[in-house]
Amino acid sequence: MSVWGFPTLAGSLVLAPLFLGIVNRTKAAFGGRSGQPLLQVYFDLAKLIRKGAVYSRTSTWVFSAAPAASLAAALSALLLLPLAGFPAVLSFPGDLLLFTFVLATSRFLTIVAALDVGSSLEGMGASREAAFSALAEPVLLLGLAVAAREAGRDSLAGIIGNVTAADWQRAGPAFVLVAASLFAILLAENARIPVDDPNTHLELTMIHEVMILDHSGPDLALLLCGSVLKLWVMAALLAGLLLPGRTGFPVLDGLMFLAGMFALAVAIGIVESTIARLRLDRVPQFLVGAGAFAVMALALIMR
Amino acid sequence: MRVLLDTLMVLLVFTNLRLLGLSRLSASIRTVAAQGVLLGLIALAAHVGPWNARILLIAAAGIGIKGVAFPLLLRRGLRAARIRREAEPFVGYIPSVLAGVAAFVLSLGIAARLPLPGTPVSDLIVPTALTTMLVGLLLIVSRKKALSQALGYLVFENGIYVFGVGVAYEASALVEMGVLLDVFVGVFVMGIIMFHISREFDSIDTTHLATLKE
Numbered sequence: 280m281s282v283w284g285f286p287t288l289a290g291s292l293v294l295a296p297l298f299l300g301i302v303n304r305t306k307a308a309f310g311g312r313s314g315q316p317l318l319q320v321y322f323d324l325a326k327l328i329r330k331g332a333v334y335s336r337t338s339t340w341v342f343s344a345a346p347a348a349s350l351a352a353a354l355s356a357l358l359l360l361p362l363a364g365f366p367a368v369l370s371f372p373g374d375l376l377l378f379t380f381v382l383a384t385s386r387f388l389t390i391v392a393a394l395d396v397g398s399s400l401e402g403m404g405a406s407r408e409a410a411f412s413a414l415a416e417p418v419l420l421l422g423l424a425v426a427a428r429e430a431g432r433d434s435l436a437g438i439i440g441n442v443t444a445a446d447w448q449r450a451g452p453a454f455v456l457v458a459a460s461l462f463a464i465l466l467a468e469n470a471r472i473p474v475d476d477p478n479t480h481l482e483l484t485m486i487h488e489v490m491i492l493d494h495s496g497p498d499l500a501l502l503l504c505g506s507v508l509k510l511w512v513m514a515a516l517l518a519g520l521l522l523p524g525r526t527g528f529p530v531l532d533g534l535m536f537l538a539g540m541f542a543l544a545v546a547i548g549i550v551e552s553t554i555a556r557l558r559l560d561r562v563p564q565f566l567v568g569a570g571a572f573a574v575m576a577l578a579l580i581m582r
Numbered sequence: 583m584r585v586l587l588d589t590l591m592v593l594l595v596f597t598n599l600r601l602l603g604l605s606r607l608s609a610s611i612r613t614v615a616a617q618g619v620l621l622g623l624i625a626l627a628a629h630v631g632p633w634n635a636r637i638l639l640i641a642a643a644g645i646g647i648k649g650v651a652f653p654l655l656l657r658r659g660l661r662a663a664r665i666r667r668e669a670e671p672f673v674g675y676i677p678s679v680l681a682g683v684a685a686f687v688l689s690l691g692i693a694a695r696l697p698l699p700g701t702p703v704s705d706l707i708v709p710t711a712l713t714t715m716l717v718g719l720l721l722i723v724s725r726k727k728a729l730s731q732a733l734g735y736l737v738f739e740n741g742i743y744v745f746g747v748g749v750a751y752e753a754s755a756l757v758e759m760g761v762l763l764d765v766f767v768g769v770f771v772m773g774i775i776m777f778h779i780s781r782e783f784d785s786i787d788t789t790h791l792a793t794l795k796e
Contacts, residue, residue, distance in 0.1 A: 447585070448584070448585065451585050451588050451589070452588045452589070452591065452592045452706060455589065455592050456592060459596075563676065564603060564675060564676055564679070567676050567679055567680065568599065568603060568679060571599055571679055571680070571682070571683045574683050574687070575595065575683060575686050575687075578686060578687045578690050579690070582690050582691075582694060
């Protein structure tokens, strides 16, 4: 356990909503609008926390416990992730398995809560989420496996932030493939555009939004917080895999990490503005494509 | 140069997978055109030493013929046949993509054992070339529309081109010109066939050719 992880943890909690704000502003700029304020997600959270929650008579404790538990799962994932050259709070061999497990738990809890309401619409969203995540998860694990194999270490501390220019020279193609694959998974896991549209409330197409329809007030705030943190965690994972390692100057490391995250947020915004949402039956094909990249990267590394 | 070449190789493999997963023919033609441009750039990047007139000619022929001329011809064929997508290929899109990945893994295995006259500039050249050839073959056998099959021929030839510029540079121009001529004739004949099939059956589905009984 390392105390040095706590400052970056606190920084993540403060900055994660801003990340989503940057994505939204990029989308607005592409649409020719000035868009919502950068800090809108903070305002939303503050507004939701002050409200009261409404619970359906058919729902049980599962429904009311899930938002907090889902946020807790996202926080645990954050505990395991080394950020900006600082060590993670918790680190041990094989922690990348726990990392994927914790992310899966957060999703499982959202799905269970959606089923608990008893609404057929939410059940439909839950089934879609389960079907697509069953495809996305192996790809995430495969991508992490490639990175672990390349680094020769089996903990996130060994994989993230240890990439050097020499690694890029030696295994550049594999890095590019893994990055493409993980970026696709980032979009799929966080309900971003080619897979799911965070703004839509059209029952034919929505996946994530439909599952949280019946949550209100503080519960919705916790869920929003959880999904914002999950987006931050996945983006930080990608940034950590791609950016070269520690320079020795913590300030420089931090600035480089923030610049990387900013670039990723803008990239997500650009993808969301330029690519159309995939038809629902084409989503598995998108995820299989991401998996294909990961498998090819693995083949390149293993040969 | 090495990093640039490897990046181009990854992009080439990406276009291969994209071709296997695409159903809209106009998008497939655009992808093949992008592949042609990539090939020209690969020829330049794979060249050791300063560029001379010959390598520039090979690259320019690659970009000009594969990246511009063939796609224009095929686009005309597409317009004439009035079709937009490959309706039901013999092998579905997801299995096709998986087969493409399998082809890549197989090519890596073959490339490790293949005896070559010299060492290629990048150890990715041979696997990429073999993958492109296998993907081309796969497109030829698994798609029904004559236009998709013509695209398969082009992709197959692109694989030979990469192999030529990467490994057999000394003889590449000779091999290349011969194959290019073959493909040109192939695309030409395909255009005529497509025209005739579409006039005869109001479609360019080659499976109709098997039902010519009476």
